[in-house]
Amino acid sequence: MLIFEQFLNGLQYGMTLFLMAAGLTLVFGVMGLINLAHGSLYMIGAFACAAVAQATGSFWLGVGASLAAAAAAGALIELAVIRRLYHRDHLDQVLATFALILIASEGTRWVFGSFPLYLSLPPSLSGTVSLGGLVYPSFRLAVIGLGLAIAVFLFWLMRGTRLGIRIRAGEADREMIGALGVDIRSLYTVVFALGAGLAGLAGALVGAVQSVQVGMGEPVLILAFVVIVIGGIGSIGGALAGALLVGMTDTLGRALLPAALATIMPQASATAVAASLASMLVYILMAAVLVWRPTGLFGVRG
Amino acid sequence: MRYTLTLAMAALLAAPAMADPIKVGMITTLSGGGAGLGVDTRDGFDLAMKLAGDAAVDITVITEDDQQKPDVAVQIADRMIQSEEVDILTGIVWSNLAMAVVPAAVQQGKFYLSTNAAPSALAGAQCHEDYFSLSYQNDNFHEAAGQAATDAGYENMVIMAPNYPAGKDALTGFKRFYEGEVASEIFTQVGQTDYAAEIAQIRDADADAVFFFLPGGMGISFLKQYSGSGVTTPLIGPAFSFSQDILPAAGDAALGIRNTASWSPDLDNEANKTFVDAFKAEYGRLPSVYAAQGYDTANLILSAVATADIADRDAFRDALMAADFPTVRGKFRFGPNRHPIQDLYLREVVRLDDGTLTNRIVDTAMTDRGDAYAADCTN
The missing domain is CATH 3.40.50.2300 (Response regulator)
Known part of the structure; x- marks a missing residue:
């Protein structure tokens, strides 16, 4: 039963990572842009949700606000900064988007102060459900459901809509679709705002069970990069597979390693070794995947 | 002039x-x-x-x-x-x-x-x-939590801290005055945001109580997730996760939890x-x-x-x-090593009439406590 619960936990954590990684891989894959400020958009989403939920008393209005605020911030950033970076090399992009992190963090601190904000789940999500003898938080089930819904939505968007066709065409050859009369500049703004909105949504939902504070986006950002590197850059399916792999590996590693190592070494050193090993596990996984498939699981680019 | x-x-x-x-x-x-x-x-x-x-x-x-x-x-x-x-x-x-x-x-x-x-x-x-x-001295609040756990009669506890020097010191400090058994010792990752795996282990351990040291945002995340998990094992910890800068963000998830510090607003x-x-x-x-x-x-x-x-x-x-x-x-x-000798209190998170969350002293955990390192100080 414990193993099953940990398996669900891994699935849930993977979905959380997917919410973050989907937007990132969209922007990275389509526009070839390394956006370190993706974590800041996640933070903006969480703060918008907390502020609106506090003012109106409705968590769901807050979620809507987070989506809108992050997408708007994304569009603004794209128009003001990112647009100038497409033809520059990756180092310039890293530098500029890192500056955006600092600006977003201190700007948020200006507006909301230095202390973490209050954001809690609505009553409909804060209870537990019984799954055949296992008591599981309903919030975590909702995250799994939402992750799946977003994955389906993105697959439909990319495969079944005109916008998706244009995005994929832009990914393949951006000069050519420009020559065919597609307004590539506004297409990129839309893609960036979409990625930002997804990050903001993730921030609102995950922020409800985490600490809504300045800098909350950075730890998740690092894992999101690991996810898209494992999955293959630019692939939504890859992001989903990578996120689930990372979520499972991390959760099961933390849960099972201490007991597993205790069978071959004394308890005290097993705890210490397991803790260190568990924190390295996702990076070992990433290295192994890259040795086996240098472009990631679903990657096509060299 | x-x-x-x-x-x-x-x-x-x-x-x-x-x-x-x-x-x-x-x-x-x-x-x-x-x-x-x-x-x-x-x-x-x-x-x-x-x-x-x-x-x-x-x-x-x-x-x-x-x-x-x-x-x-x-x-x-x-x-x-x-x-x-x-x-x-x-x-x-x-x-x-x-x-x-x-x-x-x-x-x-x-x-x-x-x-x-x-x-x-x-x-x-x-x-x-x-x-x-x-x-x-960094160990003090953890030592007081250990003493409070012993005084409360807890005999079997899960103890948890992040895997970095201050986290290890926290568990050492706690165990210095906790006399019961340690059911499980959990090291989390620094900056960890999801505690589902640890909460499942706590549920499985069926212990008397859980001692945890997770400063800053880690504590807020853990408290929110723990309160929604349906696990009812009591928590105890140092004041860092229950300080006035944290409480408004943690909300009801922190209510009623006992924690240790050298000071409280109601002192x-x-x-x-x-x-x-x-x-x-x-x-x-x-x-x-x-x-x-x-x-x-x-x-x-x-x-x-x-x-x-x-x-x-x-x-x-x-x-x-x-x-x-x-x-x-x-x-x-x-004390001789120019660190405090002071009382350490067991506090409880309460909600005031105006809705503010704060701490209230419920007991004195340790009286005139110095620290474990004074003897090594010869300068």
């Missing part, structure tokens, strides 16, 4: 209470995710200086933001020591920053008064006559009432334990300045050591 001037100067020099002006350099965290702690430290310190009125007229305080980065803290300290020529440094919140700044500062003949961080190395073999901790003494009321009036919020420690540090400086001239380092050091100031903790003195 010249005669009167000379006379005036002679009078100035002769006046016993007329000390040299003093410069205090405050290095603390004012930006980024950890800014709340530094802001409270600074606000508590500034409040004491403001309330002191004329007594603080000769004290200049320069405040700078260390961004929670050791290299930045070292740069600021160098600048404050070399160009600004400060006499006293203070304000660092984090132990890794303190380890980077304190030894070099005291080597260069500056006093360092810690408002928070007090790593074991600086309490033991590397202690220095010009380094004072006004807060605690019944005159100095504390003055402090809490003045802090509320000045900043519109309740003070945290960091604010209380900053306030006490400023008052210690004021008390030393009133009795000794900083030019006479030995006299000034003795004046600091005397710790003759109105502490918000009711009583306070320094």
